[in-house]
Structure formats: C-alpha cells, structure tokens
Amino acid sequence: MADVLLTVRGITRRFGDRTILSGVDLDVAAGEAVGVVGPNGSGKSTLLRCIVGTDDADDGEAMLAGRVLDERRPEIRRDLAMVMDDIDFFPDLSVVEHLDLVARAHAQPDAEEVVNVVLDEVGLMEVSGQLPSTLSSGQRRRLALASAFVRPRRLLVLDEPEARLDVDGVEWLGRKLLAEKAEGCAVLLVSHDPALVERVCNRVVRLGADAGDD
Ligand SMILES: Nc1ncnc2c1ncn2[C@@H]1O[C@H](COP(=O)(O)OP(=O)(O)OP(=O)(O)O)[C@@H](O)[C@H]1O
Ligand SMILES: [Mg+2]
Known part of the structure; x- marks a missing residue:
C-alpha cells in the first residue's frame, strides 16, 4: 500500500x-x-489530538508519509492542515490579513491568489476587512476552514467542520x-453529520459504545 499517507x-x-x-488503528491513503x-x-477529538501530536497518547503512534506525526515539527506542518474545535484567531487582524499571514507563513506559493479564491469559496469576501470578533459564529467557523484551505497540504484533519454551517455551507463543504x-489529499473527518460522512468518506471508524468496524 505505497500510497498510504497516514498510518x-x-x-x-x-x-x-x-x-x-x-488501541485504535487506521490508515488513510492519498485521495x-x-x-x-x-x-x-x-474520544473522537482526543483521537485527532493524539494523531496530530497536540495530546500525547499513552501508547501507539501516528506516522505521516513515514514520519512521526507531530504538528510542532515544521516538516510535518508543511503537509498537514487541520481544523479542530478550539480555534483562535489573531484578534487584531482582519479576515483577509489573517488568511494572508497563514498562507505566507506556510510558504503557500501564490498566497494572494489562493487567499482570494478561498475567501470567495467560503463566502467571506464581503466581510474580509472585518475583525474576527465582529463575525457571526458561522462566519468564524468558515474562517477556521479557510485557514486550513489556504495552506499547502497532503493531509486534512477536520473535527466537526460542518459545525455551525448553514445548509449551503454543508453542501459546499461536501463538494x-x-x-x-480528487487532488490527492488524504482526509480524516470527525463528523456528527451522517449525510456528509456518507457523501465524502470511503471508510468509517466507529468509537464508543456501539464501536465496531464498518
Ligand atoms: N484533558 C482531559 N482530561 C480528562 N478527561 C478528558 C480530557 N480530554 C478529554 N477527556 C475525556 O475524554 C472523553 C472523550 O472526549 P472527546 O472530546 O475526545 O470526545 P468526542 O468524541 O470528541 O465528543 P464530542 O462529540 O462531544 O465532540 C470525554 O469523556 C472527556 O471528558
Ligand atoms: Mg469532539
């Protein structure tokens, strides 16, 4: 399985x-x-945190393309974009300034162009000059998603990305x-939206009381 990206x-x-x-095991291949x-x-969020290295598992490991996955390491951050449930924004940067900074900090080629495309996609163009504190909760969630989508990435890790999105937003997210x-990115998706999971996921790992392989 040469194309397995996350182990x-x-x-x-x-x-x-x-x-x-x-003892949770899973693999995600490119695409x-x-x-x-x-x-x-x-334990879904805990699992994601253990995988990306913001929490320390008592046992086990996660590898991204053969390297121990720890988002504190720059060579890992180059390949990983994530949206977790605890998002902070720079309070005194506007939406567009925040995205521009994130894109440039992660060495996104054509940062300006990418930021414009993503702003349009997530529907934040109209509020691009506003500070995060002035956004609605759904708009803040869209900004969190945008922050991941302006980064270069081979693996996307998402914790309930559909949270607070309206119907059109969830439809866009699925697309x-x-x-x-289709572009070869690997996606690990925690979600409480069965329709989104059904639409997007090749396989499902179940945690908790009704756990069992799908
Ligand atoms: N730092 C911590 N200290 C003690 N218990 C914790 C800690 N972090 C998580 N837990 C516990 O681990 C369990 C799993 O939490 P987790 O946030 O991973 O659940 P989840 O599946 O993401 O739930 P949700 O669907 O509500 O987001 C919970 O019982 C929680 O209280
Ligand atoms: Mg959670």
Whole structure:
C-alpha cells in the first residue's frame, strides 16, 4: 500500500482510570477520506489530538508519509492542515490579513491568489476587512476552514467542520472535500453529520459504545 499517507497504530489514551481510546488503528491513503464517528465523549477529538501530536497518547503512534506525526515539527506542518474545535484567531487582524499571514507563513506559493479564491469559496469576501470578533459564529467557523484551505497540504484533519454551517455551507463543504480527494489529499473527518460522512468518506471508524468496524 505505497500510497498510504497516514498510518495510526495502537493509539491508547487514558485519563485517570478511564480508558478513552484503546488501541485504535487506521490508515488513510492519498485521495481517500476516512470518517471517525461516535457519540459525544467517545474520544473522537482526543483521537485527532493524539494523531496530530497536540495530546500525547499513552501508547501507539501516528506516522505521516513515514514520519512521526507531530504538528510542532515544521516538516510535518508543511503537509498537514487541520481544523479542530478550539480555534483562535489573531484578534487584531482582519479576515483577509489573517488568511494572508497563514498562507505566507506556510510558504503557500501564490498566497494572494489562493487567499482570494478561498475567501470567495467560503463566502467571506464581503466581510474580509472585518475583525474576527465582529463575525457571526458561522462566519468564524468558515474562517477556521479557510485557514486550513489556504495552506499547502497532503493531509486534512477536520473535527466537526460542518459545525455551525448553514445548509449551503454543508453542501459546499461536501463538494470541497470531494475535490480535495480528487487532488490527492488524504482526509480524516470527525463528523456528527451522517449525510456528509456518507457523501465524502470511503471508510468509517466507529468509537464508543456501539464501536465496531464498518
Ligand atoms: N484533558 C482531559 N482530561 C480528562 N478527561 C478528558 C480530557 N480530554 C478529554 N477527556 C475525556 O475524554 C472523553 C472523550 O472526549 P472527546 O472530546 O475526545 O470526545 P468526542 O468524541 O470528541 O465528543 P464530542 O462529540 O462531544 O465532540 C470525554 O469523556 C472527556 O471528558
Ligand atoms: Mg469532539
């Protein structure tokens, strides 16, 4: 399986005497999307954090293209874009300034062009001069998605990217993720939207009480 980009083996995470994740394995190949589903508290966000390295698993490892995946390492950040559920923005940068900074910091070629295209795609062109604090909650969520889509990436890790999006937004997100796959990006998607998972994902990993392989 030469084109497997993300390899996760035996991720185990305990908090005190509670075992939240117990030996989770998954692979995501280039051009493929894998869904992670399960009830609230089943460990989906914890799994993503352990995978990208913002939380330390008690056991197991995640590799991106053969390298230990840790978003604190620059060579990993070049390949990884993510949208987690705890997003911070620079409070005194406008939407377009924020995206421009993110794109340039991650050495996106043609940053200006990419930012313009993404602003248009996520529907934030009209508010591109506003500060994050003046955006609606759905617009802030769109800015978080845009921040991932202006980065170069081979792997997209998304924690409930559909949250707070309106119906058209979720429809756009589905189309966008299919386009990402078509361009060879690997997608790991946590979602509570069964229709989105069905539309985008090749396979699904279930966590929690009803866990079992799909
Ligand atoms: N730092 C922590 N310390 C103690 N317990 C934690 C910590 N982080 C997560 N947990 C616990 O781990 C469990 C899984 O949390 P997690 O956020 O991964 O769930 P989730 O599947 O993402 O849920 P949701 O669908 O609500 O987003 C929860 O019971 C949570 O309380
Ligand atoms: Mg979560």
